[in-house]
Amino acid sequence: xxxxxxxxxxNLGRLGSREPDVYGSASFEELARECREAGRELDMxxxxxxxxxxxxxxxxxxxxxxxxxxIVLNPAAFTHYSYAxxxxxxxxxxxLVEVHLSNPAAREAFRHTxxxxxxxxxxIAGFGLMSYRLALHAIADMAxxxxxxxxxxxAxxxxxAxxxxRTGAGAQG
Numbered sequence: 236x237x238x239x240x241x242x243x244x245x246n247l248g249r250l251g252s253r254e255p256d257v258y259g260s261a262s263f264e265e266l267a268r269e270c271r272e273a274g275r276e277l278d279m280x281x282x283x284x285x286x287x288x289x290x291x292x293x294x295x296x297x298x299x300x301x302x303x304x305x306i307v308l309n310p311a312a313f314t315h316y317s318y319a320x321x322x323x324x325x326x327x328x329x330x331l332v333e334v335h336l337s338n339p340a341a342r343e344a345f346r347h348t349x350x351x352x353x354x355x356x357x358x359i360a361g362f363g364l365m366s367y368r369l370a371l372h373a374i375a376d377m378a379x380x381x382x383x384x385x386x387x388x389x390a391x392x393x394x395x396a397x398x399x400x401r402t403g404a405g406a407q408g
Contacts, residue, residue, distance in 0.1 A: 236280050237378055240299050241270045241367065243285040244292055244311030250336075256340045257337050259363045266364055272306075277375040289317055296323040305330040305378050307370040314339065314349045323352045328378040332370040335360035 243263075246253055253264035261269075269282035274281030292313065299306050300323075308331060313320050324331060331354070338361030339346040352358050356377060359366045390395050 236279055237305070237375075238280045238282065238302070239274060239305045239307065239371065239374055239378075240295065241267075241281055241307045241371075242292060242295050242299075243283070243309045244289075244313045244405060245287040247309060248285045250288070256384050257342075260274055261364055266367065268368050270371065271363050273371045277371060277380075279371065279375060281371065289313060289319065293320055294322045296320070296327075300326050300328050303328045303339070305374045307332050307334055307374060308351070309334045309367075310349075310351055314351060315345060316350065318350055321350045321354060324351055327354070330374050332357045333358040333360075334366045334370040336363050336366055337347070337361060339363040390401060 243266075247266075248263050250266060251260055263285060270281050270283050279332065280342070284295060286295075292310075296308075306324075306327070306329070308324070310317065310320060310333065314333070314335070333349065333351055333355040335358070339349070342362070350359065357373060358367045359373070362369060
């Protein structure tokens, strides 16, 4: 059974009470349960983690690199400015899918840029909890033999499209 880390950045532990009009009413525990259930369906062991600490998140990325573990990552606010996280992700040794509950391209201008998108296989955004399920399906497909092709594009709501593969040829939003 393939192990996958689902890593979540700042404030995602407050799902359900944090801006439910933007992020939905599901709690972080419900998100974690949904991810584990999707993992079982895909014959993957899914470990879901959340931190508000950039250093801890980078440590988890290093753990994934060392273990050659695929990552589904919601960097949250770190999406837009954490070059330290981006540099850690650039060292990855397994598939990486960036995920967002909301569609950053349809929100405030400062959310339109992802500094991690260029080092991810793709980005899935705007589908609420289903974004995570879609990301896990993408990981299963890539880990199942396709490898890191960088061909996985970006999917999102509200007209978001375009590729952000390993080459950095695309950009979010």
